[in-house]
Amino acid sequence: MATTAFLTDSTLCIGCKACEVACKEYNQVPADGYEWTGRSYDNTLDLGHSTWRHVAFVEMDTAFGVGGNSGEQLTWSFVSDVCKHCANAGCLDACPTGSIVRTDLGSVYVQPDVCNGCGYCVVGCPFGVIDRRPDDGRAFKCTFCYDRQRDGQQPACAKACPTESILFGEIDDLRAHAAARLATLHARGITDAVFWDSSNTSVGGAHAMFIVRGDPEAYNLPTNAQAPTIYQRDGWRSATVAAALAIAGAAFAFLRRG
C-alpha cells in the first residue's frame, strides 16, 4: 500500500479546533483536563497521551497577510500539531516489547495489547508527543486513524477540517502540493512561509509535514530535533570500555594482592 501522510498548512488554519474534537470523538480518547491556560485561546497546550491533535495559537506582531488588518492590532497564526510519524522514530527504536511498529501505510503505531507501559518511548520522542496514560498504564499517541485508513477513509481530523488546512494523501503527492503552495504564497508576498518536515535531521523526515509562517520553533516544531538513536554508538562504546575496565581493574587488584 502507498505511504500516506498529513500536510498541515498553518496559512489555512482558522483555529476552530474541529480536528481536536473529531480526533477525540472518533478514537474515544478520554478527557485530559479542563484548564484555562492563559496561553491565548489554547487551553490544550500540548500533545500527550490523551491529546493527539493540538491547535497552537501563536500570537505575533502584525504581519502582511495574517489577520489584523489595521496594522496596529495584535495578530495571530494557528496550526494543528500532531504526531510526526517520523521516518526514524525515536519511540519505535526505544520500544523493548515490539509494541510500537511501522505499519504498511508508513505510520508509527502503538499496539495497545502489547504495550506494558515501561515508559521508555516517552523519553525517546524528540517532539514530546507520546506519553503514558496514568490510569491506564499504557503509552498512547496518534494512530493515524489506522482503522479508518484500512477502510479507505481519511483520518478523522482531516475529514473534519473545514478549510482543508489538514490535507491527507499519498506522501509524494503532498510534497508536490506543498511545493506548489509555497510558490503561491511567496508569489503573493508572503515570503516568510516555510515547509517543515524535519528531513534535515537524523529524524529523516516526517509523515506529518507542515507549512508555517516564520520560525517553526514558535509553533512547537523544533528545527534541530534528533532521533535519540544517534547517541547510542557513543554510549555503547563507552559502556564496552567501562565494563572492560571494571573487569580488568578487579583482575589487576586481585592479582596484585594475591
Next chain:
Amino acid sequence: MTTTYYDVPLLKPPVWTWEVPVYFFVGGIAGGAAVIGTVAHWTGEDGTLVRDARWIAAAGGPASAMLLTADLGRPERFINMLRTLNPQSPMSIGSWTLASFSATSTSALIPAVSPVAAPAAAVLGGMMLTYTGVLIGATAIPVWNANVSLLPIHFAASGMAAAAATLTLMGHDEPALNDIALGAAAIETLIGAAIESRDDPRLAPLRQGASGWTIRAGGVLSGPVPLVIRAATRNRTWRSVASIAALAGSLLTRLGWIAAGRVSARQSDHAHRHSAR
C-alpha cells in the same frame, strides 16, 4: 535547549518512579558483585568472599526484576519485555541482559555449573554495570544525552564501589577489595569534578535545585569521602564508614540523575521568541 511554543516544554518528562533509580543501584551492586566474585575465584581467592559475592549477584537479579516490574504501567505484562529483541533499544538489550544475568548468576551458585556460569555472569555483570548509562543517555532528554559517554563509566564506577562496599560491610577486608573501592572512588571524584567544571547550559539540573544537590551529595559520598578514608587508614570501623558513604552515594547518584532528567525535560522551553505585544 530549544525555543518552543510559549513556555510549554517541548519534551515529556520521564514517567519512571523510584523503582527505576533504585534498580540502577541494586543492579549495579549485583553486576559488580558478579565481576568481583568471578575474578576473585579466578585468582585463587578464599571461599567466603567468592561465596558472598556470588550470593549478592544471584539475589540482585530477582530483586531487580521485581523493582522494574513494579514500575511498569501494566506490570502483568512484564513478560512482553522478552517478546522480541530490539537491538536499537537499550531497554530491550537491558531486559535480555537482566534475564541472562539472573539465570547465570543463580546457576553460578551450583558447583557443577559454576565454571561456565560464573564467567558468563561476570561478563553479563559488566553489562549490568554499564548499560543503564546508555539507557538514559540515548534519549531525547538533554542533560542525559549530553552525557551519553560519561554515564556508562560513571555508573560502572558507582556499581563497583557499591559492590565492594557491600562486601566490606559483610566483613571482608581483603586488600584487593580496598583497591577496587579506592579506584572506583577516584574515578567518581574525577567525574564529579568534570561535571562541576563543564560549561554547558544543559547540565544546569546537575548543579541547581534539588536534583543538583542530590547529585552533589551523591558525588561527595561516592568520591572524596571514601577515597580519603580508605587511603588514609586501615581501621575497619573507618572502612565501614567509607562503605556506608559509598553505598549512600551510589543510591543518591542514581536518584539524582533521574531527577535531573525530569528537570531537564521541563527546561526544554524558552521565552516565546515572537513578541506577544
